[in-house]
Amino acid sequence: MSEFLILPHVVAGALGTILTLVLAGLLLRSAKTGYLDRALAWLVPALYALSFAAGGFWYLNHYDEGKAAIKAGPVPWAHGVVMETKEHVFLGAMLLALLVPVAVAEARQLNSVEARRMAAVVCALAGAMGLAMEGMGAVVSMAIRISAGGA
Amino acid sequence: MTEQAQNDSGFLSPCAAGVVLAVSAALVLNGVLTVVKESSAPVKTALVGLGGHHWTGHALVLFPLTALLAVVLARLRVGAVQNLTPGRASWLLAGATLAGSVLIGGFYLLH
Structure with missing residues (x-):
């Protein structure tokens, strides 16, 4: 059951990550900040927040069993290094996602290439952290399966 | 100087500059707080509380x-x-993201 509870975390995180990278591309390609850019700029933090809340809920309420299995299994570093890093770096990813609409609004106001590049950098950083979250999440999921003897 | 005049000169508005600087500081602080709480039981206990x-x-x-x-x-x-330009803000955010992430990842890798 807990596998299903983690789905909103993974899906919203993956979608948010893809959209940050799409938005970065749009900002670098176009000369003006359009309606789509502004819509995506608000959608990104919403998806990151959903992923953050769902992941946080799962971590606080359902991870203990997996954590014990990982720590007792052949890959304890999957918790000690990967999960610990993931849970704390995610806070930074959330901060960057919240900065996306501010950066895009500023790019629109300044209407310069440099400002659009800054907004693209913010998106790229949030996206890179999102990709790292997905990768680390995959390692933790795999570690739980290996430790439970399911892989 | 008005906000519009500042924007014409290529600087971020005070509001955006404040948010960029705060997020940059918070990205590093996130790493520092992680290291401090993992190294100090009273701090970790206070956060649990x-x-x-x-x-x-x-x-x-x-x-x-x-x-x-x-x-x-x-x-x-x-x-x-x-006087924060978008270019400087980009470097600042990239540096802070890297610093905070390396601090966290490096700490758990070494402990």
């Missing part, structure tokens, strides 16, 4: 502090806020 779990307490310190810092910085009439 604040949020019921150290991670929740960590978030309850980090996010409101970032918001407060953004409001304070946006109102400061200092060069770091008023």
Whole structure:
């Protein structure tokens, strides 16, 4: 059951990550900040927040069993290094996602290439952290399966 | 100088500059707080007391502090806020993201 509870975390995180990278591309390609850019700029933090809340809920309420299995299994570093890093770096990813609409609004106001590049950098950083979250999440999921003897 | 005049000169608005600086500081602070709480039992206990779990307490310190810092910085009439260009902001955010992430990842890798 807990596998299903983690789905909103993974899906919203993956979608948010893809959209940050799409938005970065749009900002670098176009000369003006359009309606789509502004819509995506608000959608990104919403998806990151959903992923953050769902992941946080799962971590606080359902991870203990997996954590014990990982720590007792052949890959304890999957918790000690990967999960610990993931849970704390995610806070930074959330901060960057919240900065996306501010950066895009500023790019629109300044209407310069440099400002659009800054907004693209913010998106790229949030996206890179999102990709790292997905990768680390995959390692933790795999570690739980290996430790439970399911892989 | 009005906000519009500042924008014409290529600097970020005070509001955006305040948020960028606050998020940059928070990205590094996130790493520092992680290292401090993992190295100090009283700090970790205090965060547990604040949020019921150290991670929740960590978030309850980090996010409101970032918001407060953004409001304070946006109102400061200092060069770091008023003369922040988008180019400098990009480097600052990239550096802070890298520093915070390396601090966290490096700490857990070594411990």
